[in-house]
Amino acid sequence: MDPKEWKPSSIPFTRSSNLGPAKLPTVAEMRTSHAVLSERSCQTVVAVTPEIVVKFGRSTQAREGQTLLFLEKCVPQVPAPRLYAMFYDAGDLFLVMERIPGLSLDQIWSALSEEGKTALTAQLRIAFDTLRRVSCPWPSFFGSVDGGPVPHPLFYTDIKGKNDITGPFPNEQHFNAGLTAQYKRLKEMNQQQDFKGFFYAKHLDQVLCGHKPTFTHADVQRKNVVASKTENGGYVLTVVDWEDAGWYPDYWEYFVTFTSFRWDDDWCRRLEDFVSAWPAETAIMKMINEDLFF
Numbered sequence: 001m002d003p004k005e006w007k008p009s010s011i012p013f014t015r016s017s018n019l020g021p022a023k024l025p026t027v028a029e030m031r032t033s034h035a036v037l038s039e040r041s042c043q044t045v046v047a048v049t050p051e052i053v054v055k056f057g058r059s060t061q062a063r064e065g066q067t068l069l070f071l072e073k074c075v076p077q078v079p080a081p082r083l084y085a086m087f088y089d090a091g092d093l094f095l096v097m098e099r100i101p102g103l104s105l106d107q108i109w110s111a112l113s114e115e116g117k118t119a120l121t122a123q124l125r126i127a128f129d130t131l132r133r134v135s136c137p138w139p140s141f142f143g144s145v146d147g148g149p150v151p152h153p154l155f156y157t158d159i160k161g162k163n164d165i166t167g168p169f170p171n172e173q174h175f176n177a178g179l180t181a182q183y184k185r186l187k188e189m190n191q192q193q194d195f196k197g198f199f200y201a202k203h204l205d206q207v208l209c210g211h212k213p214t215f216t217h218a219d220v221q222r223k224n225v226v227a228s229k230t231e232n233g234g235y236v237l238t239v240v241d242w243e244d245a246g247w248y249p250d251y252w253e254y255f256v257t258f259t260s261f262r263w264d265d266d267w268c269r270r271l272e273d274f275v276s277a278w279p280a281e282t283a284i285m286k287m288i289n290e291d292l293f294f
Contacts, residue, residue, distance in 0.1 A: 001074050002074070003136070003137045004135075004137045006070055006073055008069075008145075008147075009066065009069055011062060011087060012087035012088070013065070013069075013083070013085060014085045014087075015082075015083070021051055021052065025049060025096075027089050027094070029048055030048055030054045030096075031056075033054070035047040035048070037053065041059065042057045042058040042059035042060075043058075044057055047099055050099065050101075051098070052097070053081075053099040054094060054095065054096050056089075056093065056095070058091055060092070060093040060094070061093070061151070061243060062093060062146075063151055063243075064095060064242050064243045064245075065086040066144075066145055067145045067245045068081060068083040068242060069083055071242070075130060075131065075215075077127075078131055078239070079236070079237060079238040079239060080238065080240070081097045081098040081238065081240055082097065082098040083096070083097055083098075100226040100240065101226075101228050102226045102227050102229060102238075103227055104223045104226055104227070105120070105225040105226075106221070108227055108235075110265070117266070117270060118273070120235060122273070123236075124225070124239075124273070125273060125274035127239060127274075128217075128220075128274050129274075131217070132214050132215065134215045136247050140170060140172075140213060141170065142168060142169040142171075142174075142213055142246075142247050143167045143168025144168070144247075145246055145247070148168060149163070149167045150166065150167040150175070150178070150246060151218065151245065152218055152244050152252075153244075154288070154289065154292055155167060155179075155182065157182070157185065159185075162181075164177065164181050165178050165182050166178070172205075172209060175208075175249065176204045177201075179200070179288055180197060180200040180201050183196070183197050183200060183288070186292060196291065204284070207281060207284050208249065208285075211281075213247040213249070214247065214250040214253075215245070216245060216247070216248040216253045217244075217245050218245055218246065218248065218252060218253065218256050219243070219244050219260075220253060220256070225240070226240055249281075251281035251282065254271070254277055254282060255281060255282045255285045257275060259286060259289055
C-alpha cells in the first residue's frame with residue numbers, strides 16, 4: 001500500500017480471526033498474568049500465551065498500535081510484531097500483539113562470533129534501509145505516523161496546546177524551534193537563567209538543516225531486537241517496541257542510538273553496519289539531550 005493511502009485505524013480495533021489468533025485472552029487474563037516482561041509507571045507488558053504479549057496502562061500510546069498497522073500495510077518487509085487488538089478498558093489502553101519467540105539481542109550478543117554478528121547486522125541493514133526508503137505521506141512533515149506530535153520524550157510536555165514544543169512540525173526549522181522552546185520552558189520552570197537558549201535559537205539551524213523526514217524507530221537498542229532461532233542454527237530478527245517511532249530528520253536514528261551506548265563492547269561500532277553515521281548532528285543533539293534530561 002502507498003503510505004499516502006494509509007489511514008489510522010479506529011479504536012477499538014480487532015483483527016479478524018482468519019488473520020490472527022482464533023481467540024484472544026480476556027481482559028481479566030491480561031491484567032492477572034504473572035508473566036511480567038517489563039513494568040514501569042502506568043505501563044505493564046505481560047506474556048499471556050505463547051503467541052500473545054500485551055502492553056497496557058495509562059501511559060501506553062495508541063500511536064504504537066497505529067505504527068504496527070502502518071508497517072504491516074505499507075512496509076511489510078520490515079520485521080515487526082503484528083497487532084491483534086487495540087482498545088481501552090478502565091482508562092488503560094491495551095495493545096494485544098504477536099509474541100515473538102526467542103531472546104533479545106543483548107542476551108546473545110557476547111556469545112556471537114564476528115561472522116554471526118555480521119550476519120545479524122546485515123539483516124538489520126536490510127530492515128532499516130527499507131524504513132528509510134518509505135515516502136512520507138505529507139511533504140516536509142515531522143511527527144507521529146498518525147499525523148500527531150513528535151513521539152520522542154525530548155518533545156514531551158504535559159501542558160496542553162503547546163504545539164510549538166510537541167509538534168507536529170511542517171519543516172525542520174520548526175522542529176529545531178521546538179527543541180529550543182522546550183529548553184526555554186524547562187529553564188523558566190526551574191527559575192534558571194536562559195543564556196544557552198539564545199545560542200540554540202541562533203545557531204541550531206546552521207547545523208541541523210537539509211534533513212528529510214525519515215521513518216525512524218527511534219529506540220534501536222539490542223533489548224528491542226528479538227532473535228528467533230532457525231532450524232539451521234542461525235537467527236531471524238524482529239524489531240519490537242515501536243513506541244517512539246515516527247517521522248524524524250534522517251540523522252535521528254543514529255543520534256538516539258548513540259545516546260544509549262555504554263561503550264563497553266563492539267555494539268557502538270556495529271551500529272554503523274546498519275545505520276548511517278551523522279557525527280556533527282549527533283554532537284549538537286547530544287548537548288541538547290543532556291540539557292533537557294539532566
